[in-house]
Amino acid sequence: MRKLNRSLALAITLGLSLYAGTAAQADDTLTVVSFGGAYGATQKLHQIDPYTAKTSEKILFENYTGGVAELKAQVQSGNIQWDVVDVETIDLERACSEGLLEPIPRNILLPGDDGVPAQKDFIPEALENECGVGEIVYSTIYAYNNKAFPGAKPTTLNDLFDVKKFPGKRALRKRAQFNMEWALLADGVKPEDIYKVLKTPEGQARAFAKLDTIKKDVVWFDSWSQAPQLLNDGGAVMVQSANGRIFNAIRHEKKPFTIVWDGNMWDLGAWSIVKGTPKLKQALKFVAFATSTKALAGFQDVAYGPPRASSMALVAKDIVADLPTSHLKEGRRVDSVFWADYGESLGEKFNEWLLK
Helix, strand or coil, rough: CHHHHHHHHHHHHHHHHHHHHHHHHHHCEEEECCCHHHHHHHHHHHHHHHHHHHHHCCCCEEEEECCCCCHHHHHHHHCCCCCEEEEEEEHHHHHHHHEEEECCCCHHCCCCCCCHHHCCCCCHHHHHHCEEEEEEEEEEEEEEEHHHCCCCCCCCCCHHCCCCCCCCCCCEECCCCCCCHHHHHHCCCCCHHHHHCCHHHHHHHHHHHHHHCCCCHHHEEEEEHHHHHHHCCCCEEEEEHHHHHHHHHHCCCCCEECCCEEEEEEEEEEEEEEEECCCCCHHHHHHHHHHHHHHHHHHHCCCCCCCCCHHHCCCCCCCCCCCCCHHHHEECCCCHHHHHHHHHHHHHHHHHHHHC
């Protein structure tokens, strides 16, 4: 019996040691979360893999569909599963104001490869929120499959809402953002007035009324990575998408798609750090590396504009025309402050409208 007890104690000790070793290994791993698809593959190639190769640190790279719900649940419960999160600035503004993100000191940012200090190298919009560091300029556009329209082609945002002239399913992301703005633009509201109108109950009703005109022809999706797949598989003849997803399909996969820039809503994507992460020092080190000159220049692979002058200098000339920065006059910037103030209430109204 005494030998059995000693053997049992030894087995338990070894088991606990093994568990402790595994837990310690897990604790050393930085969890970085982004949007997957061609975009995520580009991040892995130009940010994640070079960082792990240089530092020998481990990264768990996961996907999510955006928004602040999961982030908020983790912070409020104290059960932090993520460390670094790629966010759209419409969500960055809200998450930062609600205390869900850590401030990122600007002195951690690396100078450009040409020696220019970071704060002079970045465009101002990339550093305007203390909780994020911009990594891309992107546009929400719509695209169509050329095979669906052998005759007349869609060229304007209004064509997305014209199901008689251009019949077929439209695929839209299942969020109020972008859809509400597009509805007002297609209903004749001037780009500079859309958020002023959208603040009012009458403006919101007007947006939903316009969306009603295409509701039965809409396929809803959750993640940007689904957009090119829906267009390719015939699930829709037009899709709302981040521009880089469609550019990748056209340029690298030779898909017969065309981007319509009219009415595009441009904004920035940014790296942020979850409030309360026990790996803050490691997270800051990663963000500094991931927003360095060469790391950001890599986004030309999927036609997202890098928000650093030193990175733009490395972009191939034949890519420049496909960057959102070449089409700013055809659209307008998303108002992230508006969505920080109205996002929750409009999101609820949008979900209620979906169920009608």
